Amino acid sequence: MKALQIPAVLIALIVLAAVPWFGSDVLVQFGINALLLAVLAQGWNIIGGYTGYASFGNSVFYGLGSYGVGIAMVQWELPFAVGLAFGVVLSVAFAILLGIPVLRLKGHYFAIATLALAQVMTAIVSNVKIAGQNIGLVLPPLNNDLLFYELALGLLVVATLTIYWLSRSRFGFGLIAIRENEEGAAVMGVNTTLYKVLAFALSGVFSALAGGIHAYWVTFIDPESAFDISLNVKMIIMAVFGGPGTVFGPIIGALSLSAISEFLSSEITSIAGLFFGVVVVAAVVLMPRGLADMLRRFRTTGWRYFAENIKATRL
Amino acid sequence: MSAILEIKNVTRRFSGLVAVNDVSFDLQPKEILGIIGPNGAGKTTLISLISGTLPPSSGDILFEGKSIANMPAYQRARLGIGRTFQIMRPFPGLSVLDNVAVGALFGRGGGNAELARARELARAQLDFVGLGKNVDQRADELGGPGRKRLELAKALAMQPKVLLCDEVMAGLNLVEIDEVIDVIRKVRNEGISVLVIEHVIKAIKSLSDRLLVLHHGEKIADGDPETVLANQAVVEAYLGKRRA
Numbered sequence: 001m002k003a004l005q006i007p008a009v010l011i012a013l014i015v016l017a018a019v020p021w022f023g024s025d026v027l028v029q030f031g032i033n034a035l036l037l038a039v040l041a042q043g044w045n046i047i048g049g050y051t052g053y054a055s056f057g058n059s060v061f062y063g064l065g066s067y068g069v070g071i072a073m074v075q076w077e078l079p080f081a082v083g084l085a086f087g088v089v090l091s092v093a094f095a096i097l098l099g100i101p102v103l104r105l106k107g108h109y110f111a112i113a114t115l116a117l118a119q120v121m122t123a124i125v126s127n128v129k130i131a132g133q134n135i136g137l138v139l140p141p142l143n144n145d146l147l148f149y150e151l152a153l154g155l156l157v158v159a160t161l162t163i164y165w166l167s168r169s170r171f172g173f174g175l176i177a178i179r180e181n182e183e184g185a186a187v188m189g190v191n192t193t194l195y196k197v198l199a200f201a202l203s204g205v206f207s208a209l210a211g212g213i214h215a216y217w218v219t220f221i222d223p224e225s226a227f228d229i230s231l232n233v234k235m236i237i238m239a240v241f242g243g244p245g246t247v248f249g250p251i252i253g254a255l256s257l258s259a260i261s262e263f264l265s266s267e268i269t270s271i272a273g274l275f276f277g278v279v280v281v282a283a284v285v286l287m288p289r290g291l292a293d294m295l296r297r298f299r300t301t302g303w304r305y306f307a308e309n310i311k312a313t314r315l
Numbered sequence: 316m317s318a319i320l321e322i323k324n325v326t327r328r329f330s331g332l333v334a335v336n337d338v339s340f341d342l343q344p345k346e347i348l349g350i351i352g353p354n355g356a357g358k359t360t361l362i363s364l365i366s367g368t369l370p371p372s373s374g375d376i377l378f379e380g381k382s383i384a385n386m387p388a389y390q391r392a393r394l395g396i397g398r399t400f401q402i403m404r405p406f407p408g409l410s411v412l413d414n415v416a417v418g419a420l421f422g423r424g425g426g427n428a429e430l431a432r433a434r435e436l437a438r439a440q441l442d443f444v445g446l447g448k449n450v451d452q453r454a455d456e457l458g459g460p461g462r463k464r465l466e467l468a469k470a471l472a473m474q475p476k477v478l479l480c481d482e483v484m485a486g487l488n489l490v491e492i493d494e495v496i497d498v499i500r501k502v503r504n505e506g507i508s509v510l511v512i513e514h515v516i517k518a519i520k521s522l523s524d525r526l527l528v529l530h531h532g533e534k535i536a537d538g539d540p541e542t543v544l545a546n547q548a549v550v551e552a553y554l555g556k557r558r559a
Contacts, residue, residue, distance in 0.1 A: 168430055169430065170420045170421075170426075170428050170429075170430065170433075173413070173416065173417055173420050173430070174417075174420070174421065176406065176408075176409065177406055177409075177417045179408075180405075180406030180407060180408055180409060181404045181405075181406055181407075183368055183388075183404070184400065184404045184405075184406065185406075185417070186367075186368065186387070186388040186389050186392070187366050187367070187368060187388050187389075187391075187392055187397075187398050188389075188392055188397075188417055188418050188421050188422060188469065188470075188473060189389050189392035189393045189418075189421030189422045189423075189425070189426060189473060190389055190417075190421050191387075191389045192389065193387075245408075
């Protein structure tokens, strides 16, 4: 990291941490959502951005994290922290059991296979008695947005530090090598199967923790909302918009897109969805490598940056 | 001296096609073994079988006396088998330096866990193959000859005991070929056994200690380069019967 970046990140962090003390309730609630989305985007960044496997299965981890907390707190009357740990255990088990067969697939096939996982999980959980079947679970309410906000922020910090470590560790280089050329990575000594499963599981840990916090915060979960595939689409859009395979890109993507989406849906309610779509399409065409890459290269290339990307997409 | 690599009756079929048919040979320590053969003779398949990206249909491959035929590619890499790819496959989004650093981070014995040290080793390896000036470039910005050298540096950064070179000279001009020959000789002088697959007969003749000829997946000659290239079957395989 360059010399100026560390103070800048610290200041941003202090400002973010102070939001509940000067911001309105609405802002704090927006903040909890946006921060949890940023955690999800960072979680996806590990398997999708660094390892190059476009997972649509991360909403399964999110759902398992939600149900971990739900089942532990409602059915077994255990504390929240135990619920979070239970959700993480479920996610890691899922990542290992299903990751081993599914991670043999590449590209579109991997995406489709993981897409199916979320659907299957909805159907399964709807029939599990301890999970409240298709009625869902109502968690004991805790009216403390400050706590949820700081928890979400803390989780985002841990996720980001993990990714920072990835970007400069042997493990992270192995993942990047897999993304860039899997066969090439294997003949250079990277245990590709192990690394992919570990990345999938690590990605699952953060998604599950975000799901657990969200479940306790909204105090209600059902199979439809816990394993919602559109949430997975959101985390991909946010990570890719910000810059997949970078340390801060997915955070920037998640926070900025959350803000845009919030603004649009309050100002121009009826066609907000359309505008959001336009923002995403424009971003994909004009800066396919994400905001992070755009900010880095714009200084040297100027407006030509966008022209080159349009040319590269052969519109 | 016992062979470092032994190929024993190895066959590889792709459904109906027999790409490598009952091939046996060995590679001695510090030897440069050249393998030539017309297009489709099974040369690259053979390298893939040794490096582990393809499993053999039958036969056995021994490395330092132990069978590696059923070992995944990454374990073979950690034992000390490094390879280059004919169709050059750098990690395109990474810098030239980091491409090679991956080899140092993993590679033989599990490599070097520390990134700073791995980059140091990578830099030395890039100097060795003559890419010292290009360390900060992105790998996909390198031209063809540069990528050939990068392939070599990546494999060498793994500190292999055996280096498998898949057409590292194809597409290079005469000066560049001489430079690569020079690098491969230096590699051997460091004690590494080298298996070179090549199309450029002139280059391989001067480089190899021993030459092996594949044709339609079968070994048709094996011996010192002069004798092999004068062999009637080899001339026929390359030029056809009538002209020979």
